[in-house]
Structure formats: C-alpha cells, structure tokens
Amino acid sequence: MLVKLSNGKEIPMEMHKVRIVQKCFLVPADHRLKAIEEGGYNTFSLRTRDIFMDSLTDSGTNAMSDNQLAAMMVADDAYAGSESFYKLADSIKDVLGFEYVLPVHQGRAAEHLLAKVFVKPGDVIPMNYHFTTTKAHFEMAGGTVLEIYRDLALQTESSEPFKGNMDLQKFRDVIKKYGANKISFVRMEATANLLGGQPFSLENLREVKKIASENGIFLVYDGSLISEQAYFIKQREKGYENKSIQEIMTEMMKYVDIFYLSGRKSTMVRGGFIATNNKKYFEMIKPWLPVYEGFLTYGGMSTKEIEAMAVGIREMTDFNVAGSSAEFVKFFCERLIEYKVPVVTPPGGLACHLDAMKFLPNMPQSQYPAGALAAAVYLASGVRTMERGTISMDRDKDGNEVYSDIELTRIAVPRRVYTMSQILYTADRINWLHQHRDLIGGLKFVEEPPVLRFFFGKLEALNNWGAKLVEAFKKDFGPNC
Numbered sequence: 001m002l003v004k005l006s007n008g009k010e011i012p013m014e015m016h017k018v019r020i021v022q023k024c025f026l027v028p029a030d031h032r033l034k035a036i037e038e039g040g041y042n043t044f045s046l047r048t049r050d051i052f053m054d055s056l057t058d059s060g061t062n063a064m065s066d067n068q069l070a071a072m073m074v075a076d077d078a079y080a081g082s083e084s085f086y087k088l089a090d091s092i093k094d095v096l097g098f099e100y101v102l103p104v105h106q107g108r109a110a111e112h113l114l115a116k117v118f119v120k121p122g123d124v125i126p127m128n129y130h131f132t133t134t135k136a137h138f139e140m141a142g143g144t145v146l147e148i149y150r151d152l153a154l155q156t157e158s159s160e161p162f163k164g165n166m167d168l169q170k171f172r173d174v175i176k177k178y179g180a181n182k183i184s185f186v187r188m189e190a191t192a193n194l195l196g197g198q199p200f201s202l203e204n205l206r207e208v209k210k211i212a213s214e215n216g217i218f219l220v221y222d223g224s225l226i227s228e229q230a231y232f233i234k235q236r237e238k239g240y241e242n243k244s245i246q247e248i249m250t251e252m253m254k255y256v257d258i259f260y261l262s263g264r265k266s267t268m269v270r271g272g273f274i275a276t277n278n279k280k281y282f283e284m285i286k287p288w289l290p291v292y293e294g295f296l297t298y299g300g301m302s303t304k305e306i307e308a309m310a311v312g313i314r315e316m317t318d319f320n321v322a323g324s325s326a327e328f329v330k331f332f333c334e335r336l337i338e339y340k341v342p343v344v345t346p347p348g349g350l351a352c353h354l355d356a357m358k359f360l361p362n363m364p365q366s367q368y369p370a371g372a373l374a375a376a377v378y379l380a381s382g383v384r385t386m387e388r389g390t391i392s393m394d395r396d397k398d399g400n401e402v403y404s405d406i407e408l409t410r411i412a413v414p415r416r417v418y419t420m421s422q423i424l425y426t427a428d429r430i431n432w433l434h435q436h437r438d439l440i441g442g443l444k445f446v447e448e449p450p451v452l453r454f455f456f457g458k459l460e461a462l463n464n465w466g467a468k469l470v471e472a473f474k475k476d477f478g479p480n481c
Contacts (some may be wrong), residue, residue, distance in 0.1 A: 012327035015320040040458025052382030060264035075303040085297035098275035100282035105300030107262025127187040161236035164192035190229035197348030209255035218257035227322040228349030267312035356407040367442025381429035441465030
C-alpha cells in the first residue's frame, strides 16, 4: 500500500508483520572479490554465505504467509488422489475459472510439456517477448520463437505504461507470412520479464485473442506474474481503476485457452501448473505428465507445496499482496533516478532493472556489460543480482554471438522479504558504483555451456578490473564494509 507522508512524498507501507527472521551477513569487500573470482564472475555461482541480500530472482524466494505455512501441516501425502490436489483445483477454479488442472514442478516444466505436445518442427510461436527457458524448450522442439513487441518496448526510459503489449499489425503479418497452420499458438507473458517486468493492457490481450480466434489459433498465457499484471492494469489502464484484482483476473482469463505459471512468483510457492477449460487440450497433455513430472494429482510437487499454493492462489488476489513487490520496485527505481542512475521506466514487476548500456556507455556488448555490472554491484554491496542481456542469449547454430536487444542488470525484489532500509542501502551503493563506473571493465568467457549458458558459464574480468574496483571501494568505506 502506498502511504502519503506529511512532506507530500509517498512510501510503500508493508501491510504485514515480520514474525520469523533469518540472519544475513555482510562479508567484507575482499571476501566478495574472492567469491566472485572463484565463481567465474557469474552471480549464479555465489553461495548464500557470501551474500548480504539475494536479489538474483523473485522465483522461489518470496515469503509465504502464516496461512500458507499452516496449510502445509495438513497435507495429504497420497501418491494418487490426494485431497491436497483437490483443494488446489478448487482454488484455481474459483480464482481463475479453469476446470482442468495439471500440476508441474515449476514453470519450465509446463513449457516442456507445451512444447512436447503442440510445437512441431518448422512451426513458429509468436509472443510479446521470450523468456530464456521458454525459448529453449520451443526451439529444441523444432519451433522458432517470433517476438512481435512494439518498437517502443525496447526504449528503456519511457512513460509508456504497457511496454509488454504485442504489436497487432505484426501479429497479422506473421499469420499472413507463415499461415495459421504453421503457428503452434500465440503466447502472452505477464509481465514480460526480459523487457523489465513490463505489463500488457487488457485491451491488447483482448485484441490478440480476437485476431487469434479469427485464424483458428489458440492463446497461451504465462501467468507467473499474474497478480502484478492485474495490479498494473488497475493502476494504469483507464476503466479498471475501480475494479478489484479478482475482477481483473476474471476478465483476463476469458481470453485464455491454456494458462500456465511458475508458482514461485505470484503464489509464493515452489511449483506450477497448466490449466484449461478445453478438455481436448487437457487430454493431449495428460498422458505426458507422469512420464516427465509425476501422477496427475501431484505432478512433481510435494503435497505440502500443493497445499500452500492452494492458499497462495487465493491470497494473490489481495490488493496489498499483488502490489507488495511492485510498489517496492517503484520506490527503489525512484531513489536511483534521484541519483541519476539509468533504470528501466516505468518500473515494472519483479525487479528494478539497471540499463547497463547507459550505465557503461563505452563498453561493447561483446564484453557483456549487463554481466559486468551484476558482478560490480555485488563487489560494491554484497547484493546478488542477475544479468539479463547477451549472456542470457545463446549463440546461433554457427557459433556466432547473438546480441540481446537490451542489456539489463536485474535487481529482484522478492515479495515481503526485504525492508526499506535494505533497499536504501542498495541504492546508495549503486550510486557510488555509478560515480566510479569508469573502474568497471568487461568480461570474457572461459567456460561456456552450449545452452542456457548464463546458469553455469564462467567468465573472467578483463585487465583484473574487479580488484581495482575493490581497492577504490575500501578507500571510501574501509576494509570491513
């Protein structure tokens, strides 16, 4: 909830109480340098003991509610026919309106099943923007991902409220060029993660569905951040300001043929599911569920997680839950803008995103500016962030580098986990880093996996810039900071 102070400024007010705490540690800069060097300048390789704040992702790192934790204690551990599953199915029916449910262990498992069943070699899959695992699964099945975003989506500094919108004319052009029979389905991601967590409008979803239906194409909706998507529609789209989060979700789902999500985000639980009202689609996917995931009533999730997700689906319709991360992200971005640090605007869901190419304007993309900036943020603060740029792309079939449309360093804000003072600390250290950005150098790969290389790849700092940055940091803040 946003609260106005007496000076006229607004701050995000935490609408929850902290009842259980976990210790965190701020290790000295020399320790951080050793850790990032041993990890190959890849923040995925850092250990929890080396990290002060973990802003790598908002996936599986959110704080569950007391009601979710309590629900886990009454889980039915039956292999088949678990009553916990039927609680989940009831929640999905009540909140999202879907009759058929297939639980999976996480979002990429849902993508794997969708690719297995619906993507054929030579197919194309248009979408408002890709996600790393989505693209990998669809392309491994022989399909080609087509990103048909509007041109302004790549303008990192903008006042456009719905940069996640699909370009409708480009969608029509894709259908005309390839033919509807070569389109597996059209996918809408809420919110568009790699664009900076940017939402699409309900009007845009409605029009995409209309075009798809006219051409016999079904619509797949990635709802991993559905609660933030609904929150942004309420905040930004004319005619929805007085609608509840539940009402907005209900209207969105009217246009969806297959829905899937990673429960690690909006529902605060490790797991996921596919849902639909189309029995044909359900029956096409169902036989593959026990092959790759587990039986129909657990699908790779523990029954404790299923119980917690059943509660989380209902809780994500609460206005204060839906906005808990979004308003912290906005507060974070506004503080960095005051410091003149380049960030993605308007602030989106899940994270504050640094524009690495504006932060490091003289660094070529071949030296991975978003990855270098993620490493530098860690060295200056102990905060673990994530590269969302060229390292997150894979090379083409000939081994050539595929440069990302934009280079972002993502600072995730897990829901109900960190406090305002921790956000202010991180913003201050990034401000210092921006003032000393000339000390940040590029990276080069020394170990490079063939797919999803950002997870396990190892890099090294060109000209040993990490050590030079740490020496400058210690000069200003002392050896123990």
